[in-house]
Amino acid sequence: xxxxxxxxxxxxxxxxxxxxxxxVVIDGCPPGLTIDTDExxxxxxxxxxxxxxxxxxxxxxxxxxxxxxIFDGKTTGAPITLTISNTDVDSSSYEDIRHTPRPGxxxxxxxxxxxxxxxxxxxxxxxxxxxxxLVMSGSIAKSILNEFGIEIVAHAIQIGSVNLQHKVSVQDxxxxxxxxxxxxxDIKTSREMESEISTIxxxxxxxxxxxxxxxxxxxxxxxxxxxxxxxxxxxHAMFSIPGVKGIEFGSGFQGASKLGSENNDAPTILDGKVTxxxxxxxxxxxxxxxxxxxxxxxxxxxxxxxxxxxKSVNLETMAETSLQVGGRHDPCIxxxxxxxxxxxxxxxxxxxxxxxxxxNG
Numbered sequence: 381x382x383x384x385x386x387x388x389x390x391x392x393x394x395x396x397x398x399x400x401x402x403x404v405v406i407d408g409c410p411p412g413l414t415i416d417t418d419e420x421x422x423x424x425x426x427x428x429x430x431x432x433x434x435x436x437x438x439x440x441x442x443x444x445x446x447x448x449x450i451f452d453g454k455t456t457g458a459p460i461t462l463t464i465s466n467t468d469v470d471s472s473s474y475e476d477i478r479h480t481p482r483p484g485x486x487x488x489x490x491x492x493x494x495x496x497x498x499x500x501x502x503x504x505x506x507x508x509x510x511x512x513x514l515v516m517s518g519s520i521a522k523s524i525l526n527e528f529g530i531e532i533v534a535h536a537i538q539i540g541s542v543n544l545q546h547k548v549s550v551q552d553x554x555x556x557x558x559x560x561x562x563x564x565x566d567i568k569t570s571r572e573m574e575s576e577i578s579t580i581x582x583x584x585x586x587x588x589x590x591x592x593x594x595x596x597x598x599x600x601x602x603x604x605x606x607x608x609x610x611x612x613x614x615x616h617a618m619f620s621i622p623g624v625k626g627i628e629f630g631s632g633f634q635g636a637s638k639l640g641s642e643n644n645d646a647p648t649i650l651d652g653k654v655t656x657x658x659x660x661x662x663x664x665x666x667x668x669x670x671x672x673x674x675x676x677x678x679x680x681x682x683x684x685x686x687x688x689x690x691k692s693v694n695l696e697t698m699a700e701t702s703l704q705v706g707g708r709h710d711p712c713i714x715x716x717x718x719x720x721x722x723x724x725x726x727x728x729x730x731x732x733x734x735x736x737x738x739x740n741g
Contacts, residue, residue, distance in 0.1 A: 388734035389521070391727060393513035395463075397502030398474075403463035404513040406520050408734065409449070411457030413523055420444045420462065423519040426558055426719040427512060441467065442512060462516040466509075474501050479696045480703050484684030491695065508622050508713055511720040518723015521730040530729070531596045532722045533557070535565040536714050537677070539573040539589035540580065550596065563591075563718040581711035584688035584704075588623075588681045589714035593721050595663070595674035595729060600654075602669040602732050609667025610674065610732065617728040618678050621720055623713050626679035630662025645672070674729075680717050685709040 388408050395402035424442045442464045449460030478500055481487035486506040490498040498504055522532065535557040537544040544566055553565040560570035562577070573589075580587045603610035611629055618627050635643045638660075645665075646657040656672045663674035685705045694701045710716065 389731040391517040396504045397507030397509040401463045406460040413455040420519040521726035534593035540576045540587040563715040586683035600671035613728040617724040631660035
């Protein structure tokens, strides 16, 4: 599966949830870039929220293996191949529901598209497990952005009915997000989110939420009008993440109820440079970055696989039936999504920057 964010920086992911490996091929990375394997591993570890009742009981080490494109710690210019092994696989529960598609999951559409030849174990290529490949590619993209002083930070701002009620500083997002189980940078709100997940999980159900992401210190002038705008490519990237159902930039849907005089960001001069009175535009005007932080929020649906009884159909007998999903599943995938969103946002922005050939600062 190729993610074509243009012609400059492309990634192709491969593998299945219960296959031997999950991996990614990254094409278009400039040669001579220093790659720290520990940083790739750090990003993968961030996707693994730990243990306990809030997460799946599938425990994978997710140890990254560099297969090509990096020599003596630097990129060679050749395609980079990274993989992780699947070692804690149990496919038994999927045999029972092989012909009974899970409501809300891709079981039915995958079966139709691939004429029944799709790997149904763990959702195959439609599994959230595949997001590990996105995180690996994001780590390489972040290394490129670091060369320009660009940083991406994200955290959960809503899980179920629990919303973060105040702004959190960028410094707190940097320091606290990955110290909490829910990946919310506010400790008090994170505890309330944990309680919400635990309550829903005890009922055999699941829950979704919202992640907010910021791209910091991106220079003005990146992006294209219309089809390859910053919003277009970031939206393409975010909707490539399993479970994402919505995205908004800046004031987003709230901007629809504002007056133009309220929503417009006025330019000002600070230290001889253009800056902005506020950031309802989300750092983007006319599809092009304006120098303010690029700000967007992503809505993530509840995990489809739940133990509560649901209605479905048997595709062999073509009769209506019901099912209870067994196996190991996260009651909330929002915490795992935070580093995935960061990583794929980095991939999209690197592609735009390489196309613009504009150096930051």
